[in-house]
Amino acid sequence: MTDYLLLLVGTVLVNNFVLVKFLGLCPFMGVSSRTETAIGMSFATTFVMTLASLLSYIVNSYILAPLGLEYLTTMTFILVIAVVVQFTEMVVHKTSANLYRLLGIFLPLITTNCAVLGVALLNLYEQHNFFESIIYGFGAAVGFSLVLIMFSAMREKLANADVPAPFKGSAIAMITAGLMSLAFMGFTGLVKF
């Protein structure tokens, strides 16, 4: 139990996907200009990442590994992720129009989020078992959501701040992201594996 908890905390804070592993940077910069959209994106990503890490574990250990086709993992995982995203979109569209509106374009965009493919492949390389895979996927998504929402809150404040002209817009956002990354590096050593 403690191991799972440590893995979760470790993935959320210490090995944060965005700020330490530098995965999923495009949605991190792209949809962080408003907190509302950032929250929508976070929910969609959390859902898809957890489901994708679960499914890719099943596909890998019950189909690819017994047949000795490990070299096909990247291609197969992309297929799995695309299907999960499409399927999720249809179900959400049918069951909750409000959630669908909130997530909007972000749901299909997750297909191209490298953090999702990253979590599936890292599960494989670190030889996680079934539950570890789910926790790792969920933890990575929570970490992604955490920094995305924090970053968007900061950017909303920055929009009103008196930023020197050469740093306006994307430049100050990049600097902010860098400082956040520095801050998160401070968690290194919090959890010892």
Next chain:
Amino acid sequence: MNTIIAILVLGVLAALFGALLGFASVRFKVQGDPLAEQLDALLPQTQCGQCGYPGCKPYAEAVANGEAINKCAPGGEDTIKKIADLMGVEVQPLDENHEADNSPKVAFIIEEDCIGCTKCIQACPVDAIIGTTKQMHTIIADECTGCDLCVAPCPVDCIEMISVATTTQNWQWDLDSIPVVQIN
């Protein structure tokens, strides 16, 4: 041999996932566009066509597909703000083609000049104009939505838009119609 197995496995997986998606698209089919319906509910339903679409519903569908949100003149700033909130985009000023003044108006026919051509009757979307050929026409003020579609077709320019004076009957006493929020 190994290559064939690899191709087979990928093919079967792809077919399986394809079947799943095909099933899902039939099973979870959604009638209509929920976003367009929510937008339609925000529009004033004057069906005036000033936005360039035949009515409020077609404009709502166009906005859902990315049309500019600032084309509804009868709705004015309030409606634009509500649409912007719903769509999650920035508020824009009303399209420049429309007058900024959106106080309630009704059309009025100057009866001395009317030649009874019935062109305005055909243009009226809410049947608020009465009259017939070679007889002068008049407007039922209570039915008129102020869409000004009848102004352009009139060959003798005898229709003008007049502002509705505020009386005790139509005074907006309900303060809640303006959202009041506490600013911290």
